[in-house]
Amino acid sequence: MDLVDDLARLVAIPSVAFPGFPPEPVHHAAELTADLLRTSGVPHVELLPIPGQPPTVVGRIPPPRGAPTVLLYAHYDVQPPGDLTAWTSPPFEPTRRENALHGRGTADDKGNLAMHLGAIRAWSGRPPVGVTVLVEGQEEYGSGLAAALDAVPAEFLDADVAVIADTGNVRPGVPTLGLSLRGLAEVDVEVRTMERPVHSGGFGGLAPDALLALVRVLDGLLDERGAVAVPGLITEDWPDRTPIVVPGVRAPQLSDDPRRLYAAPALTVVGLDATPVRDAMNVVPPLARARISVRLAPGQDPVAAQDALVTHLERQRPFGAPVTVTRRAVSGGVRTAANGPAARAATAALSDAWARPTILAADGGSVPFAGALQRVPHPPEVLLFGVQDAESGLHGPDERVLLDELVRGVTAEADLLRRLA
Structure with missing residues (x-):
């Protein structure tokens, strides 16, 4: 499928924004992200300069009259590959094995960026709501975007709902909607x-x-x-959520x-x-x-x-x-009410896409941009979901995304846009 090919193109770019790594691949990833948004049907795309870090890619689809606007967030930078000998295949050579695409960033967070692209393509670039796509370039090494939110024009942050796609399912095949971040x-x-x-x-x-x-x-x-x-x-x-630890x-x-x-x-x-x-x-x-x-x-x-x-x-x-x-x-952290209108719509969309009830979960992680959104004059209702899962190998060797989870994520997000309209 074209979306998997595009994800592989993104994963092949070693867009590590940590000190000591070359900046050119990071900017290359920003440019490819912008191109993929344009070819997905987003009419207004630009690279927004952020002081002291790589550009943030912003795309906008104006809302139909009276419709809400949904902000779709992801990031195009990735963690360093770590010990190369621990990888079955090279981290920046995306490799398909059975139902998975392996490589650094396949799940965190280029897979979730692909989910956004797929949802927009499902509507041929004309969803029934307004859409702002915001993809930053230095989330893994301390989000300069969150610290420099005043550098982002207000119209890019004016949204009714924000889908923060930097999380995922508690297990493969189990749709999960996050309601909090630390x-x-x-x-x-x-x-x-x-x-x-x-x-x-x-x-x-x-x-x-x-x-x-x-x-x-x-x-x-x-x-x-x-x-x-x-x-x-x-x-x-x-509510209770038990961490996974080594036996004993x-x-x-x-x-x-x-x-x-x-x-x-x-x-x-x-x-x-x-x-x-x-x-x-x-x-x-x-x-x-x-x-x-x-x-x-x-x-x-x-x-x-x-x-x-x-x-x-x-x-x-x-x-x-x-x-x-x-x-x-x-x-800052995030807390979203489970009975909010967007949370109810997301729960239904995720349940339909995975054909099983959605789990409502708390998350111990932090997404700086999600916390920064709480400071805007009219904070959006924040939804936390994505195509990664607890077994994706985030930040470790052999990171992967399951391709059927990607398909379901695209289906769920496209359906969510319909429900929010």
Whole structure:
């Protein structure tokens, strides 16, 4: 089918927007995205410059008189491929095996972009509602679009409903409508104990070890039960959803409380700067640094949460050393009412496309643009669904999208546009 061929063309572009990767493929992916929107029947397409990041591709189909407008979101950048030896086929050589297309970005998020293209093509570019397609180019490495929302003309954000296609089904064949996302707050924390390293034999025991000092700071972020111990971070009520863990392994953060997956703060040290073991020398390190990422309850103000985290960290004085905190990204969460008009329409459309009842789910992840939409003057009703699933291998080797899930996703989204009209 043409749509799968177009998806393969997108996947073949190594559009990794991380530092250290060439920018040319990212811009190539933006240009191809724009071309595919045009050939799908979208009359107004442009590459919108966003400060400090690749362009956002925007396409617009004006609404028929009296009809609502639906914003369709995705992103064309992808995660780095990681260990190439772990891939069965090269990550940027899209490969069909049985009912799946394998390659980096097949699911996250070029497969969901293909879903949008297919839904527009199903209506021959003339859906019964207005459609704005917004595809950003740096979602995987911190969404600059969310931080620079004022760079987006207001008419591109004026929508009644937003389909955030950066999520998917809990299992293959099980239609899933997401109703919440957690927010996000990140900081870098640095501890410096000396001006320069010193010999561990000559000065060990007297010179303060910066890495040990940082470890004390990080340990103070959790209580003795493993729960986040930062005052000001909140936990909300939400229905049960059990995480999948390796048999015999118990999650440290109160695993008997399912809210911790999607309605409570979850703190992760996602990066650590210290001497690698392979380069270890008998010296006392003078500097250590870590990046801390906190997922937030959907209703938590992300700026207030970051403020609370910064305050908590700056109060620490390990071995008397000052702690320096640098603020990074923040994004808000999302909560959508299950009985809202768009949510009801999406539930019906997904159930019809998959021929089974739709699951309503919370999601522990964050989509910065979805959170940023809550700040516009008239926020749209946000719907979270897509063609990826929990077994797609997102961010890992052998990422794949199931082609029958792609077909059902296109069918559901095209039907949703009809129902919203």
